[in-house]
Amino acid sequence: MKFLAGFVTAFIVSALGAFLVIVSGVYNVAATAPHTPLGRAILTWTMRNSVRVHAGNESPETWSEDQARRGFKDYDAMCVICHSAPGKERSYISKSLRPEPPNLAETSERWSSRRTVLDHQEWRQNDRDARIRAYASG
Secondary structure, eight states: OHHHHHHHHHHHHHHHHHHHHHHHHOOOOOTOOOHHHHHHHHHHHHHHHHHHHHTTTTSSSSHOOOOHHHHHHHHHHTHHHOOOTOOOOOOOHHOOSSSOOOOOHHHHSSHHHHHHHHOOTTSOGHHHHHHHHHHHHH
8 A cells, every 4th residue: 555655646746747847937948959868758759659650551662753753842842941852961941940850861761651751731631641652752
């Protein structure tokens, strides 16, 4: 019974501590300040789990020439500014963002195509899956 009481007390104290950090504003979330190592670890862990759950595995193994062209065109128009591209230096904007946007050419080696480009709000919902396939093909 003492163990359970200790566990419940520790949980309540931890939850209260987290609540105080949130409401106090002591944690700097400005894009100009990098996250603390613990904050970055928590956010990375959360992102990876969210992508794993929501992305699914609907990625074609091959793409048509038209899909590849559309993917390159869209990527160049909407993604290069933040994510760069092979052979291109990161833009001033990309270097200024926190967290730093991943280089998708490198990221694609660790994630499936659909998981690499899971969700950006500028995509129209009814066009989202087609655009994801096109980006993945590029």
